[in-house]
Amino acid sequence: MTIARVLADIGAERVRQNTKWGEQNHPDGTGNKSQQDYAAQARKWCEAAFGSGYGTWADILAEEVAEVNAERDPARLRAELIQVAAVAAAWVEAIDRRTAAAEQSAVAASESCGKCKQPFDPADTRFDGRARYHLTPYCRGCVDRCHDNEIADHRCVICA
Template sequence: MPRSTGNVLAEILAERQRQDAKWGGQDHDPSTWLMVLAEEVGEANQAVLEMLFPTYDKRAAERGPRTLAEYRQELIQVAAVAVAAIESLDRQDQSPG
């Protein structure tokens, strides 16, 4: 059953809260945020790769095939990191308007 946009956004918010609980508030420069975001996108790519080719390497073969649910969770993390980067940028940009 498709999830509504509101439900997906609630999941992203919950992931943001989990990230803040784990790491605390973070204010990185834009290039650091892009590296963190790229790492998360890489994990989403990894999930799809292991779903499509579950025996491509020994670790993936031992773990078994990934699922669409795992890929989806990685996308939630990508979105949450993007939100964290925007929040950080907004905190650092104190210019009017």
Template sequence: MYPALFTTPGVRDFAESVDQERQAQLKKFGDQEHPDGTGLPVYEHAARRYRDQADRNAASSVLAWRDILLEEVYETLAESDPAKLRAELLQVAAVCAAWIWDLDQRSAADPS
């Protein structure tokens, strides 16, 4: 195979799954180039709204993966600086990896 590049549980499987999906996208669509479409004021408002909602849900002990992902997605959409946009996209990917890991762990714990 290849040397261990990932140390966080589940990240290697996540990366391999993302790679498989990217290969399917490349096969279907080829390389794509699109404008970012980010940085609009409506997204800044939504980012604040989802951040506040996540904070409220965390304070009430009802925080869900949905809350975390939506907060990160809207923070991403609000960003126009390319370096900051990239950092936000990485945060979205990391949340997706964590959520998928959680799903996989639940599936492994429930053999039915």
């Protein structure tokens, strides 16, 4: 997914929220001492997590949200909120990349035999060839070898 798609999804969600709740005008509720102390802790936590090699998107977002809650000045609060939105969008992009990679891997796996892992060859329609056997995830060769087995009660990945 691209940033344009993520921003379009965010825009659609904002339309949904406005439709459901109308315009919202709540107090900010930010900038008190305990929120500022928590922001300092969150910053240290995030730095420590990444310093030890275990940092996550959740760590980054938690730090950014803590910084939002600590801010009292409207201009700086707005800037912090933009950073929260940017981190959230970047996280969504990362999820989309992982999902796309997993889908590509699944497609590649579905284009090869589930037993021998050889890619299907639709042109190889011999009884023991590499074409897919009907709608199964197996090639004709693996199905043929399975059916040639003389043990009556054998169980394999194809017959199971």
